Amino acid sequence: AISRVTGRQILDSRGNPTVEVDVVLSDGSLGRAAVPSGASTGSNEAVELRDGDKSRFHGKGVRKAVEAVNGPIAEALIGLEAEDQARVDETLIELDGTPNKGRLGANAILGASLATVKAAAAAHRLPLYRYVGGVSARILPVPMMNIVNGGVHADNLLDYQEFMIAPIGAPSFAEAVRMGSEVFHTLKKSLAAAGHNTNVGDEGGFAPNLGTADEALQFVVRAIEETGYEPGNDIVITLDPAASEFFRDGVYDYAGEGRKRSIDEHLEYVAGLIERYPIASIEDPMGEDDIEGWKRLTAAVGSRAQLVGDDVFCTDVNRLRDGIQGGYANSILIKVNQIGTLTETLTTVDTAHKAGYTAVMSHRSGETEDTTIADLAVATGCGQIKTGSLSRSDRTSKYNQLIRIEEELGDRAIYAGRGSLRIRS
Numbered sequence: 549a550i551s552r553v554t555g556r557q558i559l560d561s562r563g564n565p566t567v568e569v570d571v572v573l574s575d576g577s578l579g580r581a582a583v584p585s586g587a588s589t590g591s592n593e594a595v596e597l598r599d600g601d602k603s604r605f606h607g608k609g610v611r612k613a614v615e616a617v618n619g620p621i622a623e624a625l626i627g628l629e630a631e632d633q634a635r636v637d638e639t640l641i642e643l644d645g646t647p648n649k650g651r652l653g654a655n656a657i658l659g660a661s662l663a664t665v666k667a668a669a670a671a672h673r674l675p676l677y678r679y680v681g682g683v684s685a686r687i688l689p690v691p692m693m694n695i696v697n698g699g700v701h702a703d704n705l706l707d708y709q710e711f712m713i714a715p716i717g718a719p720s721f722a723e724a725v726r727m728g729s730e731v732f733h734t735l736k737k738s739l740a741a742a743g744h745n746t747n748v749g750d751e752g753g754f755a756p757n758l759g760t761a762d763e764a765l766q767f768v769v770r771a772i773e774e775t776g777y778e779p780g781n782d783i784v785i786t787l788d789p790a791a792s793e794f795f796r797d798g799v800y801d802y803a804g805e806g807r808k809r810s811i812d813e814h815l816e817y818v819a820g821l822i823e824r825y826p827i828a829s830i831e832d833p834m835g836e837d838d839i840e841g842w843k844r845l846t847a848a849v850g851s852r853a854q855l856v857g858d859d860v861f862c863t864d865v866n867r868l869r870d871g872i873q874g875g876y877a878n879s880i881l882i883k884v885n886q887i888g889t890l891t892e893t894l895t896t897v898d899t900a901h902k903a904g905y906t907a908v909m910s911h912r913s914g915e916t917e918d919t920t921i922a923d924l925a926v927a928t929g930c931g932q933i934k935t936g937s938l939s940r941s942d943r944t945s946k947y948n949q950l951i952r953i954e955e956e957l958g959d960r961a962i963y964a965g966r967g968s969l970r971i972r973s
């Protein structure tokens with residue numbers, strides 16, 4: 549049974565405070581989880597509680613969330629069985645009592661939820677992916693590696709947030725990491741040779757001052773080729789424009805490019821990118837409020853590309869159901885802190901899979917050394933993970949954990965590879 553629950557304030561990869569929770573069981577097993585934080589957040593995400601006290605951490609402190617962990621959350625969880633994750637998560641949801649977890653804070657709740665499952669796995673002496681996923685958990689995800697950063701994740705002009713490479717043709721996860729790393733370093737050289745800076749953005753990808761998505765895509769395609777891989781076959785490109793960030797007053801405002809596109813023009817531009825480049829997947833191609841646009845894009849290109857809903861779904865099973873019924877998107881991004889408990893996260897993944905949607909396990913732009921999502925990607929068998937670039941330990945820690953899992957599974961491990969994304973026919 550759960551015997552101790554302790555919260556503390558630590559720092560995330562952007563140097564902002566975040567919540568870490570320890571759950572200790574009566575047999576001494578420890579589970580520890582740190583909570584990530586987004587920058588381009590969907591408006592319907594569970595609420596991350598911040599203190600707002602300007603005299604500390606510019607208002608971003610999480611002492612209230614930590615107090616919630618150490619007070620009411622500890623009181624409610626102590627004595628419960630850590631194996632009974634559904635009951636633990638229901639208890640947390642009821643204790644908060646709000647639809648968006650804003651009273652205790654989704655950061656407090658998620659920390660307690662994930663620390664509980666990690667303590668239970670430790671008590672069973674099982675790796676987390678195995679404890680959550682059972683004996684059949686052996687699919688290593690294709691990584692979507694974010695090698696060019698823009699949008700709100702970088703101080704450059706790129707309107708689109710993420711330009712990623714996914715080595716679908718690799719024979720194993722470890723080899724996918726090698727391929728990604730090689731392309732990353734080729735790209736660094738070619739950016740430098742072209743006179744661009746090679747500083748990295750929030751997710752460890754380069755943040756050159758390129759003006760358009762086309763320019764960034766040309767650099768990425770060339771880097772894949774120059775490294776010796778075939779774009780579209782060995783490595784596909786995936787994008788996250790994070791379009792909610794620049795959909796304003798009914799138009800797509802490409803501020804970096806210095807022009808606005810109407811919904812029609814934006815749709816045409818996105819569809820054109822899929823034609824011109826080996827792009828297999830686009831996340832948030834449309835703003836979260838542009839459901840009509842989402843429907844039209846899905847009808848137009850949904851059979852050729854994976855269209856991943858991030859802000860539009862917020863890992864919320866009810867929003868996902870709206871998408872399934874309304875016929876928009878064909879995939880969902882899974883971020884544990886968008887919804888706030890493990891049980892709800894797993895329900896959303898399951899609902900997606902049953903409806904024929906793919907699911908992509910995801911980090912946030914603000915991360916920590918916590919690697920829970922690597923295990924959850926294998927546990928759910930979702931076959932895809934998005935966890936940043938090939939630099940910065942907050943990103944590579946997840947890849948490194950997946951390398952360890954693959955090694956542990958040995959010849960039972962299956963790299964998701966080509967079958968994972970919805971690839972163009």
Ligand code: PGA
Nearest residue numbers: 586587588589790912913
């Ligand atoms: P965020 O970005 O964590 O800043 O929201 C990641 C994403 O949009 O997928």
Ligand code: ZN
Nearest residue numbers: 788831832858
């Ligand atoms: Zn996104």
